Amino acid sequence: MNFDTASLPPVVQNMLGYALQVWDIAKVWVLSPAAWSQFGLLLAAFAASYVLNKRLRPLLERILTPEPGKTSILSTIRRFVLIFVPLLLPLLAWGFTAIGEQATRALFGSGAVIAFGKRVFLLLAARILVQEIITDVFLRVLGKTILLPIMVLYALGLLDYATAYLNEMTVSLGNIEFTVMAVIRGVIAGSILFWLGRWSNDQTGSYLEKQEELRPAARQLATKAAELTIYGIAFILLMSIIGVPLTSLAVLSGAIGVGLGFGLQKIASNYISGVILLLEGQATVGDYVELDNGMAGTIVQTTARAMILETYDGRWIVVPNEDFITTRVINYSDQGSTNRYEVPFSVSYKTDINKIPDIIESAVAKHPAVLSDPFPPDCEFRAFGDSGVEFAVEFWVNGIDDGRHKFSSDVGFLIWNALRDNDIEIPYPHRVIEMRTPDT
Structure with a gap:
């Protein structure tokens, strides 16, 4: 049945073109003996992987499971590797399929079917990774909305077409023009970079908190410095990935400097005061302090802008860091005196x-x-x-x-x-x- 597609929208025409290509490939696979042999190899690879997985998985779980209560580095590594044991079945199938692909290409000079099956096994591995292994809520959402759609396109062989199409689509904001692919790449890279930044910041903070030989103020200052460094590096890497030249950041920093000079004086003053307090160590978490205006309480949290005091009646008082520098403060605790x-x-x-x-x-x-x-x-x-x-x-x-x-x-x-x-x-x-x- 023939019909004219010229009157249809370009997007529909492209989809129809891809559908016809898939139909032609399917007819070739159905009528080709080489394709049937590849289907047989795929089934054999999956069956062998299933049998081997049934034998290997209990053994690996028994080897990798550490004794309860152990916290050594080796035990931590074993627990981490144990999380990925559910990937054993699709990865075994992918490995056997890769061996079968080499054999079919040598015998028949073609391996399209078995290559498709290999991509499907990778899609299955990605699905298991998102559904069963990843526990972080943010990473799981990222996997469902970005990783799985990408793997579906890859399995169907449409990833290159989708990438080329997104690279052709442009978005203009005034004099700035960028492609949709650049936006997607920036979102993906930014999400991963700042998640890694948050994770590494948590790990660094936990490590520094265990260094009891350091004064509490020194630990807090080191934690803040590490946080600024980590997120600064993540921001610079993100700018490089999305193609924003670092020289243009000079204009942005100049604009921020003007904003600080006019509208953000108090914020800048409180931030600098917080750094001074951490350096001098005159007041830190756990100290009981009384300010010149009569407010008193135990410092329960320090932020870049303020210190939070908890009174004995359970109320929290947010005190700007500048008040600790410019007014008289009585520290009754002074680190245990x-x-x-x-x-x-x-x-x-x-x-x-x-x-x-x-x-x-x-x-x-x-x-x-x-x-x-x-x-x-x-x-x-x-x-x-x-x-x-x-x-x-x-x-x-x-x-x-x-x-x-x-x-x-x-x-x-x-x-x-x-x-x-x-x-x-x-x-x-x-x-x-x-x-x-x-x-x-």
Whole structure:
């Protein structure tokens, strides 16, 4: 049946042309003895692969499975290789088919059918890779939307045609013109590069966090520097892959510099302040700090722009890094240094105050968190008050007197019990009221 295709759209004409080519190839394969022999070889290769896979796969799984709990490098490598065992069947079939292809080309001078089968086995391997092996959500989506369609085109022998067609399609944005193939190549390369960047950044961060000989601030600075380096290299590689000359980035960097100078001053200031804080190590994750404006909390996270403080009531406060540089900051933690606190109290004027220091100091020293170094508890006379003699006991502890620690409260109880056990009165205000009556 003949019909005129000239009136059809070019895309439809191309599809019809490819369909006719496939029909002609199918008729040749059906009527050719060489094609039937290649089909037989494909079936034999798959059958041999299936039998060999049934025998080899349990053996490989037993060899590659490490003992539970082992974390050595060899065990890690074995676990990684074990993930790819499901690819054994299609790869064995591909290998046997490649051997059969050489034989058929030597005997018949043709191997189109068996070459098609070899590509189908690779498509099967790609499908198993995406469906069963890849666990990362982003990579799985990338495999389903990009890898599998490419492998289908490759198996059908249409990949070269599709590539040529996409290279002819152009997209214009003002004076810039690029092909659809360049866009697709950029998306694929960018996705892979930045996924690798994220993965390598996570691995680098985990490695640096284990280096306990480095100060926490130094570890954070090294992590940030590694992150900038990794993503910078990924960006430069992506520009090279999609064909953007690196010299043109000078114009972009100039524009960014102007933007920083006018609209992004605060962001730039906070970023530079964050680098200074990491270099000096004056405040890092885990420190309890109090700012000049009264805000206080434990630093739970540092970012390029700000530090996040968590208060003891569970609230998070985002403090710009610049505030840590331009204002006064009290760091109570300072990487585990001790802190001094005091608890005031008073005793009655009837008391022999010469006994008070020994009684209170020995009582406070019994608290398990109170330190004897740098100084033991010290009870000091402060003043003759309105209602009694005023004292205060100073003591040193590791940590902050808030949240899970209640040092001052515990010491207050110890003082009360010590004074009560020694029959020492704690005074309270007394007032004398004179009632006068007018002379009559």
